[in-house]
Amino acid sequence: MSPRRDQLLERLADAGYAAGWRAVRMLPEPAARGLADLAGGWAARRDGAGVRRLRANLRVVTGGRLTEAELDELTSRAMRSYARYWQEAFRLPAIGPERILSRTTVPGAEHLEKARADGRGVVLALPHSGNWDAAGVWLVDWLGGPFMTVAERLRPESLYRRFVAYREELGMRVVPLTGGDRPSSDVLREWVAGGGSACLLVDRNLGPGGVPVTFFGRPATMPGGPALLAARTGAALHPVVGRFTDDGWEHVVHPEVPVDGPGRLAERVATAMQGVADAFTAGIAERPEDWHMLGRIWPDVPADPPRGRAGATA
Template identity: 75%
Template sequence: MSQARTAVVARLTDLGFAAGWHAVRLLPEPVARGAFDRAGRWAAGRDGRGTRQLRANLRVVTGGRLSEAELGELTARALRSYARYWQEAFRLPAISSERIVADTEVVGVEHLEKARAGGRPVIMALPHSGNWDAAGVWFIDWLDGPFMTVAERLRPESLYERFVAFRESLGFRVVPLTGGPRPSTEVLRDWLADGGATCLLVDRNLGSGGVPVEFFGRTATLPGGAALLADRTGAALVPVVCQFTGRGWRLVFAPEVPVAGDGRLRDRVTTAMQAVADAFAAAIAGQPEDWHMLGRIWADVPPDPPARPGAGAPPTPDGR
């Protein structure tokens, strides 16, 4: 793709998101839900690259036990779930925090309470599942204050700024993954040292490093930063998976993952991230349609081949 076309696509994407945040929140909720549900169905029928990668990923998650027809149905549900995320993201600034808290089911919150009762900072490690922005509103209410998170740089810069403004409007503290005045790891470390809490998406490695883990029986690479921060700050590393319910949302907390101990730091970080991956897998397996992984995370699991010639996917930034 030429630079000029790339710039045009980026600009149109930015304008599309700007229109979404303005227009979708003005629609009656049933109308918005119906429109985005139809968009999810359309994406499933279009069979673009992201859809084909999602189907391949879900084949791994379900252990190859589903027929191709059943896998297709699961993929369609997953795309409708993903569309629901975007519909809610566009409307979230107009939804009251009281409603979000009231409509959120919580499983295993005692693991979070144990860490906070001991006066320790908390690192909540999440996958791209359900609606983690809505979960963030619940976190802020439970913490009685903000938490800090990291945002991936998007192009154009105006789109990145829209996502930062959106999340800051919900009460998040956001630092850029790259390009900030200070490295994001330093900012997070200082925040945790002051007793703060952070939420980090860790089921996809965006950097050149990372640690190998077994995830649904295959080797994947996860970023090790969450475990490294826990070791350096004494924070509790708590995996949590967000899911949708018919009415609202569900948060599934797993027990704290220990990081401190004897042995080499890299080995302890790898062991900790394996435990995080295991916690993710247990929850994702129970409701796989809410895991919105349209990218490649296993080296040996490419997208499925196109069902028809010319299948493609519209450019969508991974703003989550």
């Protein structure tokens, strides 16, 4: 593909997101939600590469217990849930924090209260489940100020800036995963060591290396950043798994995963990230349709083949 065509496609992608942002915000909320639900169902039926990957991931999550028809139905619900996330992403700043907070429940919030009573910051590790931006609105309110998060650098740069501006409008501080003035790990460490808190999406390892974990009974890797950050700053590490309710959001805070104790730092980080993976496994299994993972997680699990072809495996 030529550089000129790459640039054109990037501009079209940015223009498409911008148009979607404006259009969805202008629609009445019931219409926007109905349209998102239809779009999610249509995408599931279209059976593109991301949907086939999602179906393969959900087969692992459900332990291969579902028939193919049941798995198709779960995949369709998952795509409608994913479409709901994007519909809310376009509208969330316009909804306003008061309404978001009134429709949010946080089981396990007492774990965070204990960390605050002990004078510690928190490092929250999340999967791509439910609406993590809505979780951020709740966290900003609970903290009484911003927290820091990391964003993958998107192309084109204008699209990346659009997403950064959106999340900063919700009250977050955003640093780029790559391409910043300083390594994101250094910026995060200084922020948390200075009394701040951080919120990180970690169910998929985007960089080289990563920490080996067992996730839903299969080998995978997750970034060790949350555990390393907590170990180096004394912050409390808590897995949080989000899900949708009929008219709002639920964010389940799991107990602290310890990162201190005997042993080398690398060993403690690996043990802690396995604890995070175990919490994700339990939380996602309760409502798998709200786990929006259209990327590869397990090296030994390929995407499902297109419909009509044999070869899908559990």
